[in-house]
Amino acid sequence: MIEIAHLTKEFDNPDKTKLGVLRDISLTVEDGDIYGIIGMSGAGKSTMLRLIGLLDTPTSGTITVEGKDLSTLAGKEKIDYYKTIGTVFQGYNLLMQKTVAQNVIFPLTLSRGYDKKAARERVAQLLELTGLIEKADVYPSQLSGGQKQRVAIARALATDPKLILCDEPTSALDSLTTQSILKLLEDINHRMGVTIIIITHEIAVVKKICNKVAVLEGGVLVDNGPIHQVLDSEMHPVTRSLFGREED
Amino acid sequence: MAEFIAEYGLIILVALKDTLVMVVLSTGFGYLLGIPLGIVAYVTDHGSISENAAVNAVAGWIINIVRSIPFIILILFLIPYTRFVMGTASGTRGVIFPLVISAAPFIARMVESSFNELDIGVIESAKAMGATNLQIIWKVLLPESFPSLLRGMAIATITIIGYIAMAGMVGGGGLGAVAINYGYYRYERPVMNVTMVLTILLVQLIQVAFNIIVRRVDKNR
Ligand SMILES: Nc1ncnc2c1ncn2[C@@H]1O[C@H](COP(=O)(O)OP(=O)(O)O)[C@@H](O)[C@H]1O
Numbered sequence: 418m419i420e421i422a423h424l425t426k427e428f429d430n431p432d433k434t435k436l437g438v439l440r441d442i443s444l445t446v447e448d449g450d451i452y453g454i455i456g457m458s459g460a461g462k463s464t465m466l467r468l469i470g471l472l473d474t475p476t477s478g479t480i481t482v483e484g485k486d487l488s489t490l491a492g493k494e495k496i497d498y499y500k501t502i503g504t505v506f507q508g509y510n511l512l513m514q515k516t517v518a519q520n521v522i523f524p525l526t527l528s529r530g531y532d533k534k535a536a537r538e539r540v541a542q543l544l545e546l547t548g549l550i551e552k553a554d555v556y557p558s559q560l561s562g563g564q565k566q567r568v569a570i571a572r573a574l575a576t577d578p579k580l581i582l583c584d585e586p587t588s589a590l591d592s593l594t595t596q597s598i599l600k601l602l603e604d605i606n607h608r609m610g611v612t613i614i615i616i617t618h619e620i621a622v623v624k625k626i627c628n629k630v631a632v633l634e635g636g637v638l639v640d641n642g643p644i645h646q647v648l649d650s651e652m653h654p655v656t657r658s659l660f661g662r663e664e665d
Numbered sequence: 666m667a668e669f670i671a672e673y674g675l676i677i678l679v680a681l682k683d684t685l686v687m688v689v690l691s692t693g694f695g696y697l698l699g700i701p702l703g704i705v706a707y708v709t710d711h712g713s714i715s716e717n718a719a720v721n722a723v724a725g726w727i728i729n730i731v732r733s734i735p736f737i738i739l740i741l742f743l744i745p746y747t748r749f750v751m752g753t754a755s756g757t758r759g760v761i762f763p764l765v766i767s768a769a770p771f772i773a774r775m776v777e778s779s780f781n782e783l784d785i786g787v788i789e790s791a792k793a794m795g796a797t798n799l800q801i802i803w804k805v806l807l808p809e810s811f812p813s814l815l816r817g818m819a820i821a822t823i824t825i826i827g828y829i830a831m832a833g834m835v836g837g838g839g840l841g842a843v844a845i846n847y848g849y850y851r852y853e854r855p856v857m858n859v860t861m862v863l864t865i866l867l868v869q870l871i872q873v874a875f876n877i878i879v880r881r882v883d884k885n886r
């Protein structure tokens with residue numbers, strides 16, 4: 418379970434003023450959720466994911482994961498936390514000089530004295546799951562966008578994380594490929610019980626796989642909760658336009 | 666022709682060998698200093714994995730100051746230190762020390778720019794997987810920029826060949842020294858021509874060799 422309480426993030430502007438990117442955000446992600454965070458470009462979605470992923474620190478407020486306040490983690494604990502989450506980015510971020518299999522095994526090789534045989538078996542499993550068995554020894558430059566994202570997802574799963582963070586995983590993909598990537602994420606959630614937080618600016622993504630949604634607008638959480646509940650409520654104009662646009 | 670070979674053949678061959686030795690040693694030691702310096706400059710940069718303004722400024726200073734000294738002046742300036750480190754300030758041995766000192770910052774800059782070509786997202790995602798800074802350098806930064814580092818190495822090697830020729834004017838060995846001592850002072854035009862052709866061939870050979878290697882090594886094409 419992830420509890421976000423009064424999360425605020427400001428960046429320093431060059432002129433020493435503060436840029437408020439997230440303002441007083443509170444929400445709870447339950448185990449097994451596929452939580453969508455939706456909003457326009459610049460709403461603060463990526464910043465929020467980076468805070469949960471401990472790639473940046475909040476200005477104020479707390480993020481508590483499995484009862485641990487992230488701000489208290491340091492050194493080894495921080496590294497251990499990173500290993501309990503997987504991250505998938507819009508730009509794939511694959512190692513271009515390594516094969517698909519080498520990319521997927523990479524997170525495992527970061528642990529001292531890892532079991533080589535077990536790691537290889539794990540990689541084979543993940544390549545099977547993501548439909549990449551035939552691509553094991555191919556380099557990423559020879560893959561399509563959808564295949565690259567599958568590699569990234571397989572890699573994110575390597576350490577058997579409980580939580581996967583996805584930052585616009587399908588935004589660079591065509592709609593058919595998007596469907597198959599979303600299906601894969603859904604499978605992972607159902608079969609392995611992995612909690613997923615997925616950032617997107619496309620309502621279709623939320624409708625397709627999320628059970629809960631948070632709508633961000635200018636760093637403010639304007640709507641939040643189970644999808645049907647949000648739809649039944651008096652929606653914020655931004656939420657209404659997001660959900661409405663799709664039906665046109 | 667036979668006469669020319671009898672008189673200068675051995676001299677030129679030895680000079681070629683000296684040049685090769687100097688190229689290999691000074692490029693090698695230049696990289697031994699330049700890579701760590703380039704890594705320090707990169708990782709301590711603003712927004713990088715181990716941001717540190719003070720260290721970054723010092724590294725930048727060292728690189729910029731040494732790079733702004735013309736090589737010929739650096740050789741002369743370093744003579745006492747060269748004597749101390751190498752035992753002599755002339756000949757092949759005497760040239761390697763100033764060559765390394767002068768090439769290292771240049772190499773560091775090229776190494777740094779190779780690193781900068783990398784997508785910062787790749788570094789960040791390694792961090793998100795729990796990679797330590799050392800692991801990021803060793804397992805991501807260096808292998809991912811390896812082809813680019815090799816491309817830079819071709820440029821560094823060729824630049825060093827130019828420096829070596831220059832060093833020939835102030836007592837260094839190699840093809841540059843032969844061109845000056847025989848081709849120039851003794852007006853032996855054929856010697857001049859041969860050293861010229863050999864240098865061109867050497868540079869072309871290096872460029873072609875690096876191109877072939879990079880093409881084989883680079884998987885991101
Ligand atoms: N490291 C940073 N320094 C300064 N401003 C930033 C930084 N990261 C993001 N921002 C700003 O924060 C705002 C939200 O960015 P982001 O979280 O990336 O939005 P989204 O992912 O919703 O498009 C933007 O105005 C962006 O320019």
Ligand SMILES: [Mg+2]
Pocket residue numbers: 462463464585
């Ligand atoms: Mg974003």
